[in-house]
């Protein structure tokens with residue numbers, strides 16, 4: 001039997017948050033076109049599936065989707081903003097072995113300013129606590145670090161630790177998926193310093209899983225300085241994304257949507273072995289975007305385990321001799337500190353491009369709807385219709 005894959009299913013582009021680093025809420029998909037259970041049935045066996053959006057719980061048929069995916073995936077993790085508490089709790093009652101990651105961008109004030117969700121922190125945090133109380137084991141925070149919330153990174157990690165939760169990090173990326181090309185870290189040393197503190201906290205723990213997370217966060221320092229990835233990117237070889245239209249893509253980090261095939265119209269084997277898929281794989285081999293998101297790094301960490309394992313070993317040994325991890329182990333951090341490279345040069349290494357026209361990856365039908373109403377109006381009306389007002 002073919003090797004199991006790592007898949008991400010973007011069930012919708014509708015989102016009720018208003019994050020400052022992602023414009024997807026302005027470009028929602030039309031529900032009539034969103035991926036159906038029939039299409040999901042055609043997906044291959046997977047060892048891991050991430051369900052994401054938009055906000056996946058906007059879809060009222062999410063339980064049906066999870067039921068179908070559960071049959072073909074060993075592990076499922078859903079990324080959500082935590083707003084639809086009742087829906088999340090109901091799903092977790094049915095599937096106590098799934099994982100839930102709630103995006104929280106910092107402590108209360110910072111989170112609410114960044115995510116633009118009314119009462120977002122309290123809602124997300126309350127949902128997480130209820131999940132822990134009902135015995136869910138795989139729950140946690142997901143935080144995208146930027147200048148505005150970097151100082152909350154370690155306090156949020158400590159909060160998640162006290163509650164016995166997972167803590168997933170990311171930093172700013174630009175792509176069609178985020179409908180964004182202007183994201184960039186401005187004060188790199190300040191942000192890197194916070195990652196350095198987190199790396200040391202993680203290395204100091206007794207959990208091997210956290211030591212490998214330390215490596216991932218070390219990679220984020222490398223990423224925000226615009227340096228080549230620490231591990232090869234093999235997206236589209238053993239990993240895929242599928243969008244709400246059934247288009248199968250290598251990842252969510254490309255500038256424009258790269259399509260390997262369409263699962264509404266093709267079988268999995270047809271599209272996965274198609275010339276279009278091969279063409280995308282050739283592009284991935286030459287991709288220079290250097291993303292460092294867990295979706296592309298986690299499979300690489302498993303595949304090239306020797307590299308992170310050696311890093312962990314080296315740093316655990318250092319720890320035992322009371323030497324902590326330093327961001328200045330990264331040459332680029334030293335070069336910037338020593339004035340050998342300028343901020344402008346580092347900015348040019350990033351994917352930030354103020355002149356870029358963004359392709360949001362929407363279908364013609366979804367785009368047509370945006371001619372009469374904004375994405376926010378469409379989604380607000382949608383949620384109001386679903387809940388009778390707004391969900392409490």
Ligand code: SF4
Pocket residue numbers: 233234235250251252253254255284287288289290291296
């Ligand atoms: S580096 Fe990898 S994850 Fe990023 S855009 Fe390129 S192929 Fe996608």
